[in-house]
Amino acid sequence: MVLFQHEYKFLVFWPMRLFLSLFFLLVYLSLSSQNVELAQSYFRKGEYEKAIHLYKPLFESNPIRQDYFKTLLTCYQQIESYTEAQLLLEEQLQRFPNQINLFVEIGYNYQLQGENDLATQNFRKAIDFVRKNPSYCFVIGRSLSQNHLLDEALEVYHIAKEINPKLNTEISEARIYGEKGELDKMFSLYLELIEKNENYYTTVQRYVAAFITEDKDDPKNLLFKKLLLKKAQNDPKDSWNILLSWMFMQQHDYDKAFIQEKSLFNRNPGNLERINQIAMLSYSNGDFDTAKEAFRFMIQDKNELVTESQTKLQAEIYLLKIEQELSDEGIGLEKINKKYLELLNQYGTGTPSPELQLAYAQFLTYGFDQPEEAISRLEKILPRAQSAFEKGMIQMEIADILVYTGQFNQALVLYTQIQYDLKNSTLAQEARFKVARTSYFKGDFQWAQNQLKVLKSSTSQLIANDALELSLKISNNSDKDSLNEGLKKYAKADLLGFQKKYKEAIDTLQIVLYQFKGQNIEDDALFKQAELYSKIGNFTASENNLLAILDHHQESLFTDDALFNLALLYEEHLDKPARAKEMYEKIIFDFPSSIYLVPARKSFRKLRGDDL
Numbered sequence: 001m002v003l004f005q006h007e008y009k010f011l012v013f014w015p016m017r018l019f020l021s022l023f024f025l026l027v028y029l030s031l032s033s034q035n036v037e038l039a040q041s042y043f044r045k046g047e048y049e050k051a052i053h054l055y056k057p058l059f060e061s062n063p064i065r066q067d068y069f070k071t072l073l074t075c076y077q078q079i080e081s082y083t084e085a086q087l088l089l090e091e092q093l094q095r096f097p098n099q100i101n102l103f104v105e106i107g108y109n110y111q112l113q114g115e116n117d118l119a120t121q122n123f124r125k126a127i128d129f130v131r132k133n134p135s136y137c138f139v140i141g142r143s144l145s146q147n148h149l150l151d152e153a154l155e156v157y158h159i160a161k162e163i164n165p166k167l168n169t170e171i172s173e174a175r176i177y178g179e180k181g182e183l184d185k186m187f188s189l190y191l192e193l194i195e196k197n198e199n200y201y202t203t204v205q206r207y208v209a210a211f212i213t214e215d216k217d218d219p220k221n222l223l224f225k226k227l228l229l230k231k232a233q234n235d236p237k238d239s240w241n242i243l244l245s246w247m248f249m250q251q252h253d254y255d256k257a258f259i260q261e262k263s264l265f266n267r268n269p270g271n272l273e274r275i276n277q278i279a280m281l282s283y284s285n286g287d288f289d290t291a292k293e294a295f296r297f298m299i300q301d302k303n304e305l306v307t308e309s310q311t312k313l314q315a316e317i318y319l320l321k322i323e324q325e326l327s328d329e330g331i332g333l334e335k336i337n338k339k340y341l342e343l344l345n346q347y348g349t350g351t352p353s354p355e356l357q358l359a360y361a362q363f364l365t366y367g368f369d370q371p372e373e374a375i376s377r378l379e380k381i382l383p384r385a386q387s388a389f390e391k392g393m394i395q396m397e398i399a400d401i402l403v404y405t406g407q408f409n410q411a412l413v414l415y416t417q418i419q420y421d422l423k424n425s426t427l428a429q430e431a432r433f434k435v436a437r438t439s440y441f442k443g444d445f446q447w448a449q450n451q452l453k454v455l456k457s458s459t460s461q462l463i464a465n466d467a468l469e470l471s472l473k474i475s476n477n478s479d480k481d482s483l484n485e486g487l488k489k490y491a492k493a494d495l496l497g498f499q500k501k502y503k504e505a506i507d508t509l510q511i512v513l514y515q516f517k518g519q520n521i522e523d524d525a526l527f528k529q530a531e532l533y534s535k536i537g538n539f540t541a542s543e544n545n546l547l548a549i550l551d552h553h554q555e556s557l558f559t560d561d562a563l564f565n566l567a568l569l570y571e572e573h574l575d576k577p578a579r580a581k582e583m584y585e586k587i588i589f590d591f592p593s594s595i596y597l598v599p600a601r602k603s604f605r606k607l608r609g610d611d612l
Helices: 002-044 048-061 066-078 082-095 102-112 116-132 134-146 150-163 170-180 183-196 198-208 219-234 238-250 254-267 273-284 288-298 301-306 309-326 333-347 355-367 371-384 388-404 408-421 426-442 445-455 461-476 485-498 502-515 521-535 539-552 559-572 577-590 597-608
Strands: none
Touching (some): 002 048, 002 066, 048 066, 066 102, 082 102, 134 150, 134 170, 170 183, 170 198, 183 198, 183 219, 198 238, 238 254, 254 273, 254 288, 273 309, 309 333, 309 355, 333 355, 355 371, 388 408, 426 461, 426 485, 485 502, 485 521, 539 559
16 A cells, blocks of 8 residues: 555656656756857857857767867967867867867867977878878868868868779869869869769759859859860760850850750750740740740650640740730731630630630730730639639739729739738739739829838749839838829829830820929939830930939939930940940949849940950
């Protein structure tokens, strides 16, 4: 009986003991976590003595944590407490004798004190381990490079490679050459890795991406291209063409990228994914010639076996979109409409993919001016949507058309429904932006701003940028008296432009310029009107507006936009290459952080007669 009572007490108190143990463990972990964050903060701010006070107990309780050890060691060295650093190193070596990289750390600590002979002795001890076992080169080399001993690290890798040529030290060596600024050696090593194994091209691409820019005249781009072409001539491999194609895409030379990919595909017919990528990118960036070539290549008869029907359909749709973009004043729209109807007959009018119906609805609305017919077609396929996302896409298109026809409230209901059904998705964020834009069109600027505040941190950079641009437009042009008459008229003109009623939009902006002359909204109205003048082919009027911004609004946010658009007008429409060159030059020298810097530099060099 006594025994039973004892066991009973044990069973009763055991859960309490377990609870208290867990409680104190959680408290300890929480405090420890706070100490780590505080220690890191002190270290980042250069308050090394305070950092030591926290890191020392952290390391003593967790001697296996290399990050605690290395940071504590660095703190001692930063305050020139080399004796403490030496003691720490000796204790760690005694505790972990197999950590041969500690000889590098000991040598570096001596080097900091100016005791170069002792430093060299310890570096040689570390290197001797590599001579005995070449695979140690990675841990020794990493430790040397972390301590800025780049030449010594390279020596370690070279020694290891001499003993065991099969070791893949190229990436480690290339990183060091990159840090030293010896880019030719760095690029060469990356390419040597591909010579060993062609499948490494994706790895190489990832590392090289940090050095390749959009500017094809950048010395780094030219060097990498030169090395690639040399490799391709001496030892033809698909990887060289793939890397060349990738580099051309970074430079927006989509026509050259397409040549590489077409060559690859003709040698080894298979996946058209990369050609499709070039087609889509060139279309998005306005290179319609390359886009047409690429899309046409995808639907050639000889590619029938390797082209999925959905990919082929997408190519057909984009060819029609390009044809619509390039059509002059509606000429050829009947032909495009006929082709859409043929595709609908060929692929069917329903789901699983509504892409064709969506494209046709856009054509009917913005090309053929038949928005009611477009909405009717979309409403018919809406019940057959295969998923909530597909339903949202169709609803979004209907809502966009409702905005186009001025039915704002109905559009807002649909946009809000998309947000509710597809919470936190990119489509929901896009719908929220369109709620803001529609509210802006209506003149409800406060509600628009409420939506835009959320979207400035959108996971989609495009949506975030659009939200920021619209938010700035509203905030910069809102009146103190809250009537916002100028902004309301501007928003009306913006809507007319969206509806492709360009002449009406221009006239509305003229009222803004007359009634609100000298106010903040004047430069916005001048720039928007310039865009619209260009759309209707009145390039001289567009030029006058942009010059007015430069002459009377020198602090405007549109200054670099005005310069670049003027340059395009002079180069492409007004036949004034010298003036275009002048505008590009102003961007290069006066606006070095402008988004137009790279295209301006490229166009300037072309006009100057450089061999590109």
